[in-house]
Amino acid sequence: MDININEIARVAGVSIATVSRALNNNGSVKEETRQKIQRIARELNYKPNPIARGLSRKKTDTIGVILPEMVDEFFTEIIRGIDEEAYRTNNYVMVASSYSQRNIVETLLEFMGSGRVDGLILMIPQINDDVSTLIYKSKRPIVLLNNNIKNNKFVSFNINNFQGAYNVVEHLIGHGYQNIAIIQGPEGNIDADERYRGYLQALKNHNLPVQNSLIIPGEFNIKSGYYGFIRLMSQPEKPDAIFTANDMMALGVYEAARTSNIKIPQDVAVVGFDDIFLSRLLSPRLTTIHVPIVELGRKSMRYLLKMINNQVDPKKSYCEELTTGLVIGGSCGCKNSTAPTLF
Amino acid sequence: MDININEIARVAGVSIATVSRALNNNGSVKEETRQKIQRIARELNYKPNPIARGLSRKKTDTIGVILPEMVDEFFTEIIRGIDEEAYRTNNYVMVASSYSQRNIVETLLEFMGSGRVDGLILMIPQINDDVSTLIYKSKRPIVLLNNNIKNNKFVSFNINNFQGAYNVVEHLIGHGYQNIAIIQGPEGNIDADERYRGYLQALKNHNLPVQNSLIIPGEFNIKSGYYGFIRLMSQPEKPDAIFTANDMMALGVYEAARTSNIKIPQDVAVVGFDDIFLSRLLSPRLTTIHVPIVELGRKSMRYLLKMINNQVDPKKSYCEELTTGLVIGGSCGCKNSTAPTLF
DNA sequence: ATTTCAGATGTAAGCGTTTACATTTGCTTT
DNA sequence: AAAGCAAATGTAAACGCTTACATCTGAAAT
Numbered sequence: 001m002d003i004n005i006n007e008i009a010r011v012a013g014v015s016i017a018t019v020s021r022a023l024n025n026n027g028s029v030k031e032e033t034r035q036k037i038q039r040i041a042r043e044l045n046y047k048p049n050p051i052a053r054g055l056s057r058k059k060t061d062t063i064g065v066i067l068p069e070m071v072d073e074f075f076t077e078i079i080r081g082i083d084e085e086a087y088r089t090n091n092y093v094m095v096a097s098s099y100s101q102r103n104i105v106e107t108l109l110e111f112m113g114s115g116r117v118d119g120l121i122l123m124i125p126q127i128n129d130d131v132s133t134l135i136y137k138s139k140r141p142i143v144l145l146n147n148n149i150k151n152n153k154f155v156s157f158n159i160n161n162f163q164g165a166y167n168v169v170e171h172l173i174g175h176g177y178q179n180i181a182i183i184q185g186p187e188g189n190i191d192a193d194e195r196y197r198g199y200l201q202a203l204k205n206h207n208l209p210v211q212n213s214l215i216i217p218g219e220f221n222i223k224s225g226y227y228g229f230i231r232l233m234s235q236p237e238k239p240d241a242i243f244t245a246n247d248m249m250a251l252g253v254y255e256a257a258r259t260s261n262i263k264i265p266q267d268v269a270v271v272g273f274d275d276i277f278l279s280r281l282l283s284p285r286l287t288t289i290h291v292p293i294v295e296l297g298r299k300s301m302r303y304l305l306k307m308i309n310n311q312v313d314p315k316k317s318y319c320e321e322l323t324t325g326l327v328i329g330g331s332c333g334c335k336n337s338t339a340p341t342l343f
Numbered sequence: 344m345d346i347n348i349n350e351i352a353r354v355a356g357v358s359i360a361t362v363s364r365a366l367n368n369n370g371s372v373k374e375e376t377r378q379k380i381q382r383i384a385r386e387l388n389y390k391p392n393p394i395a396r397g398l399s400r401k402k403t404d405t406i407g408v409i410l411p412e413m414v415d416e417f418f419t420e421i422i423r424g425i426d427e428e429a430y431r432t433n434n435y436v437m438v439a440s441s442y443s444q445r446n447i448v449e450t451l452l453e454f455m456g457s458g459r460v461d462g463l464i465l466m467i468p469q470i471n472d473d474v475s476t477l478i479y480k481s482k483r484p485i486v487l488l489n490n491n492i493k494n495n496k497f498v499s500f501n502i503n504n505f506q507g508a509y510n511v512v513e514h515l516i517g518h519g520y521q522n523i524a525i526i527q528g529p530e531g532n533i534d535a536d537e538r539y540r541g542y543l544q545a546l547k548n549h550n551l552p553v554q555n556s557l558i559i560p561g562e563f564n565i566k567s568g569y570y571g572f573i574r575l576m577s578q579p580e581k582p583d584a585i586f587t588a589n590d591m592m593a594l595g596v597y598e599a600a601r602t603s604n605i606k607i608p609q610d611v612a613v614v615g616f617d618d619i620f621l622s623r624l625l626s627p628r629l630t631t632i633h634v635p636i637v638e639l640g641r642k643s644m645r646y647l648l649k650m651i652n653n654q655v656d657p658k659k660s661y662c663e664e665l666t667t668g669l670v671i672g673g674s675c676g677c678k679n680s681t682a683p684t685l686f
Numbered sequence: 687a688t689t690t691c692a693g694a695t696g697t698a699a700g701c702g703t704t705t706a707c708a709t710t711t712g713c714t715t716t
Numbered sequence: 717a718a719a720g721c722a723a724a725t726g727t728a729a730a731c732g733c734t735t736a737c738a739t740c741t742g743a744a745a746t
Binding site: 051114 | 392
């Protein structure tokens with residue numbers, strides 16, 4: 001706040017232009033002068049004012065991150081990935097968590113319209129037309145997270161939910177289970193839909209019939225798992241394996257199984273999706289799909305920075321799907337777990 | 344980026360000064376003119392450039408948050424509290440998570456020196472002299488989180504660890520347990536120390552002897568709980584109750600108890616600290632101490648904003664301790680749980 | 687010795703606001 | 717009608733930086 005480029009210039013006996021050039025290593029400055037200016041700047045503990053710089057350069061070295069209200073682990077890891085990359089590249093991260101009361105569109109506009117950020121990483125449960133238009137017209141680059149819109153209009157990074165679901169269901173099939181149930185995630189939710197697709201495809205590719213009685217709607221929470229399980233097990237055609245659309249639901253399944261004295265995996269196998277920390281605590285350890293969230297954050301950020309720096313065409317759409325990994329616990333019937341131990 | 348105050352002025356046929364005054368509702372502007380300018384601004388979808396404004400006002404409406412690598416839940420909730428308050432007051436939040444590789448002092452300097460933020464919320468595991476000096480000399484207000492330094496130099500908001508620990512241990516004493524063990528948190532960690540103090544004080548106030556064999560050092564992780572438990576139960580003087588310095592450790596205790604066929608709470612009672620989500624999944628439900636993290640974030644932010652706006656003297660030290668709450672599960676021996684159910 | 691030219695440096699405009707100060711306007715008071 | 721005054725508006729500087737353009741310097745080329 002105190003000491004600025006003028007002061008440096010005064011002390012060094014040169015003009016502010018030279019100081020600016022010397023400190024930014026652009027333009028030509030005699031080596032001797034450059035050294036001197038840099039020394040003085042260091043001695044006076046000069047920090048360029050990023051606001052002034054931002055005004056002049058029309059660049060703030062700040063990117064905005066808008067995230068929905070979400071599971072702790074996801075939130076933390078996505079931020080970690082982004083922050084890591086930001087730190088590496090001398091950028092700053094501005095967060096806005098769009099908790100229930102927050103108006104996404106408004107927040108978005110605010111972020112975009114103003115010169116506060118150079119770009120945006122945006123994750124929204126579902127994109128309506130308003131938001132879509134906004135994104136499309138945005139003057140600053142935007143990377144979408146986990147929003148598998150296949151319209152070739154946006155830039156997005158996603159977890160490959162389809163592949164993950166396919167793999168875990170295939171794993172169940174490999175065990176010989178014939179009646180594999182699914183407790184689905186919320187309708188309209190992209191993750192949920194893709195996981196469901198993966199489930200269907202796996203059955204199909206292995207010539208297993210799709211049984212409607214084994215397809216239970218649900219939400220991404222414990223309760224849905226609990227009641228889904230009860231519903232499944234109280235009907236005549238019981239499953240021999242259950243794929244819950246996420247780990248939280250699997251938790252509910254475990255709970256329901258415990259109270260109804262049904263053994264996992266002896267009586268029924270269970271697999272989840274997400275590989276949340278909690279799943280390690282279950283007994284038997286849950287077989288699930290690991291999702292590389294930190295990596296998702298990192299990659300999105302990396303790509304966004306490329307867009308900002310015009311290393312890729314910011315107008316070109318791009319879509320990347322991150323591969324998930326099967327984490328084998330005991331809940332599928334496997335003897336040898338590939339899962340990390342509790343500690 | 345496109346349409347600025349000059350444009351508005353041009354269209355309205357007034358000077359930019361009048362526009363500025365009209366839009367900021369300060370200075371005197373004829374009502375009619377004000378209306379007109381505001382209408383035009385709205386029609387042209389004008390957004391003031393916060394960077395330019397920042398340069399002029401020397402205020403960015405942005406606050407920085409520096410957090411250590413931490414438990415997901417804590418991280419998420421603290422940010423939520425801060426973000427909520429920021430949103431309410433039209434401020435922005437810049438995060439820097441000081442993951443292992445990040446140099447705190449450097450980050451701190453960067454944030455402070457530059458005019459990037461108006462103030463800082465800072466949480467660091469331990470404050471050394473370097474950092475302490477930095478904070479003390481800072482030109483911008485800083486609120487410390489959970490850093491119970493009693494030197495009356497800083498502004499800090501803390502969880503009342505002492506009171507929480509005291510309460511939960513007293514609760515155990517109320518059950519009639521006489522040999523209450525503690526598995527401590529890491530040495531030098533302020534939270535851990537305070538929780539230990541609370542434990543000691545509770546014993547003392549109820550005339551129970553402090554038994555060195557029942558005081559086990561540890562870290563805030565599952566492993567420490569696990570081995571701490573084994574160590575406690577393999578010595579001649581076994582505890583009838585164990586207070587683990589946090590819930591993660593309690594998890595380890597449960598795990599160890601399970602494998603050694605020791606029943607909680609019949610054979611030994613267990614209580615934790617933090618009320619993490621995980622603790623709800625334990626069977627019996629863990630008795631623990633709830634810590635108001637979101638509230639901690641909210642209050643810190645609120646106070647920081649007051650400092651920034653000079654509604655409190657930013658130079659005056661201030662310390663607030665947030666009260667924790669006892670969450671009763673079954674692990675202490677209670678029949679009736681006060682804990683929220685799983686779903 | 688003069689010209690040429692690249693490298694070094696300086697000057698000043700601009701980025702989009704806010705705001706101190708100056709000026710104008712129009713109403714009240716005499 | 718003149719004076720006085722508050723309200724309304726305008727002018728221009730300032731915030732701290734970057735950068736286009738202008739100028740200067742000195743060594744190489746003639």
